[in-house]
Amino acid sequence: MPPTEKTTIPSRDQSITRVIGLISGTSVDGIDAALVEISGTDLDLKIELVAGSTYPYPAKLREQILAVCAGAAISIPELAEMDDAIASAFAQAAHNIQIDHQPATLIGSHGQTVYHRPPGDRGLGKCPSLGYSLQLGRGALIAHLTGIKTVSNFRVADIAIGGHGAPLVPRVDAFLLSHPQEGRCIQNIGGIGNVAYIPPRRDDWLSKIRGWDTGPGNSLLDLAVQHLTAGAKTYDEAGKWAASGSPCLALVERWLNQDYFHLPPPKSTGRELFGVAYLEQCLQDAEAYQLNPSDFLATLTELTAASIAHSYSSFLPEMPQQVLLCGGGSRNLYLQQRLQLLLPSIPVLTTDEVGLSADFKEAIAFAVLAYWRQLNLPGNLPAATGASGEVLLGEVHPGDY
Structure with a gap:
């Protein structure tokens, strides 16, 4: 199916940071991309959605992702190839969302979750294991293909201190x-x-x-x-x-x-x-x-x-x-x-009704998390994830290799 129609809002302030948020959820429907203008820090955080669109995966890639999520066996070379294919699709989404707009200087990419194991006792006696969560679509390749600094792999820092790495928003x-x-x-x-x-x-x-x-x-x-x-x-x-x-x-x-x-x-x-x-x-x-x-x-x-x-x-x-x-x-x-x-x-409403896009809120969230990472501000909430404390989220990959 074709990409969904973009929603656009003209830019008013050229001094604020333009960030692209990217995510494909567990439904594997496609890559949600949001081009967002962000200012402030946290208490005075302000965002404006400039453009939002959903880009479907190539059919064969989507089928492969769903198969792996369902437990299908895959070799290491095949896994590496799929990781790169997902990253390439994310990079293309980042390129497309900027068409007709001033370019972004930062990308926050959640990637595609293919496996998630919450923390808990996994046969390690009295020592509970850390959780494990795998998102494909490596940020280094997105940064390389787009030339834009990319923050990815948001879950691992929270998991490393005992959290679930989810929910992060x-x-x-x-x-x-x-x-x-x-x-x-x-x-x-x-x-x-x-x-x-x-x-x-x-x-x-x-x-x-x-x-x-x-x-x-x-x-x-x-x-x-x-x-x-x-x-x-x-x-x-x-x-x-x-x-x-x-x-x-x-x-x-x-x-x-x-x-x-x-x-x-x-x-x-x-x-x-x-x-x-x-x-x-x-x-x-x-x-x-x-x-x-x-x-x-x-x-x-x-x-x-x-x-x-x-x-x-x-x-x-x-x-x-x-x-x-x-x-x-x-x-x-x-x-x-x-x-x-x-x-x-x-009342059960949608976030649209209070001024935040219901379709692209998750993509917007990862744009914000990347922005906070650049400002060295914590992104997790220990009461939600179970982590032992607040921590910076995401691995940073410089663009313009």
Whole structure:
């Protein structure tokens, strides 16, 4: 499919820093690129989205990424080749997003996650292992191909001091989306869902911020659509197919017994749990209820909504006054409606409605994290990741080799 149409805003101040944020999420839908003008530091942080667009991967590369995420074997030479192919696609996205705009001087690239293992006891006796997270699309090659200083590999510094390396955006959310009187949940719904709870911006509000991965976002839905259509479709546009069915609430209640949903934060997850094998188990569980395809999709959608609502009621210090959705799942109108029904007294909106692009918020966040790295400001939030302290995030690769 062609790149999505750019959103553009004319530049007003030529002195501020232009940064490109790049990310491809666990849905592997494509590379989100945001060209952002940034000024300030953290408390006085200001951003302006100049342009945002999503660039699809070449079909063969996307298939390879999804296969590796699902556990397919790959040789070291093949891994190196895929790493470079992803980096080249990211560099091309960085080039494209600058067309017709003044050039950027910095890139923040999250890369493509292909494996994520949270920290925990992995058979090492009383010494819990560090987590492990692998993002492909090496920053050194992006810097080499674009000539622009590139910050990448954001997760490793947090993981090195005991954190999950995820979620990494709550600190950015805090400075861009906090409110002086209202507590907000910023709910990203990508392949995996993650939340940042931002209390009212007063007193020691930063110490009260929380964040964690809530569970499946679009991952199971996309896999189910591909399964049900034999690959003819890759996602349920606006949730229309699911909306034509009825969720099986008994099955959702059964699925919510999964251990992850009851594990207290900080916590993180990925396709390693909510992937192909999990979908196969869901399909097997659904056989007893004789669900048709639309009912099955409605039930999986309900699981995403219910897991979000369950995590709020279980782990938040208090319920928010607003929920702001972002990510691809924010365009799933049926999912938003189901979440609103589960949170009847809390408005469920999108970040668009408070002035920050729901489609490109994650890409904007990595532009900000790269900007903070250049200023030697910490980017993680220990209360969200479980790290032992604040730390600079990202490895810096100079451009103009």
